[in-house]
Amino acid sequence: MTTTRRKFLTTSALGGAATLAAPAVRAQSTIRWRLQTYAGASLGAQVAKPAIDMFNAIAGDEMQIDLFYADQLVPTEELFQAMQRGTIDAVQSDDDSMASPTEVTVFGGYFPFASRYSLDVPALFNDWGLNEIWAEEYEKVGVKHISAGSWDPCHFITSSPITSLDDLQGKRVFTFPTAGRFLSQFGVVPVSVPWEDVEIALQTREIDGVAWCGITEAYEVGWADICSHFLTNNISGAWIGHFFANMDRWNELPEHLRSLMATCFEQSHYYRQHWYWAGEARLRTEGTKLELTSIPDAEWASVEGAARDFWEEIAAESDTKRRVVDVFRAYNAAMDKAGRPYRYG
DSSP states (O other): OHHHHHHHHHHOEETTTEEOOOOOOOOOOOEEEEEEESSOHHHHHHHTHHHHHHHHHHHGGGEEEEEEOTTSSSOGGGHHHHHHHTSSSEEEEOTTTTTOOSTTGGGSBOOTTSOSSTTHHHHHHHHSSHHHHHHHHHHTTTEEEEEEEEOOOBEEEESSOOOSGGGGTTOEEEEOHHHHHHHGGGTOEEEOOOGGGHHHHHHTTSSSEEEEEOHHHHHHHTGGGTOOEEESSOSBSOOEEEEEEEHHHHHHSOHHHHHHHHHHHHHHHHHHHHHHHHHHHHHHHHOOSOEEEOOOHHHHHHHHHHHHHHHHHHHTTOHHHHHHHHHHHHHHHHHHHHOTTTOOO
């Protein structure tokens, strides 16, 4: 039908003489993007796939996003570079895992005690100015920061019980670099292994545990089958993760597709927030694989106090880091002053 219509437009005569000019016709093809998440297939089915499926269903023939899990296209630590040069179009990750070169990378993943609850993350980004800081930093390196959201809290999940700070001494733990830098003052030995090798490292006792996630993820990825104990004292209230895109690819999209993508990704943040929140409570109370232990509040208070000193150490490194730390300080002061339900104790 299209061929016949074009032929008619180019050969029809008006008044037996004038030929009707052929209009410019552009073949419409489906826009295809490739997005890789930091998460493996089991976790990615929860933290990434629902949003991508939603976008694809709504966008239809106009655009489709192909989802790839951890290391399927490029190693996780090369995600940023691959996105920056356009090898892949978009990424779901924290700043640190994808080796972002920006000033805000140190805050990626878990920044010690910056948040207490998962709602703190969207509040900090959408209402306390962190979105603007992240947008500025990523624009400098040709990347679009689409949005930020919260994942699970960060706890110690280990092969032996932790009931005091003394028990942290010499513990070889897989964790984020910033968390490792902070925890080393309490005798923790941060160990870096590829994420996909963590299970083997736990089995062979190359590492004694992880400080990478909450109890939901420990069950989801199988670490709860290898470890035996879960420390209820958390290092951070919520992991900070993001969606990013190559800036040129983002700018090429029509406005309605940008809006649709941002909306689906925002729905993804919301989905993860309640999925993790529900899972953390359910598996603490109904799970049978990990024994819960706690460090007394009075003893743990020294860790919380050390975190504030650590913030100042980070803030002294650059003006941008100072801006972020100032937001953390102001926000947490406001939450403390507001009291229940924003802060307890």
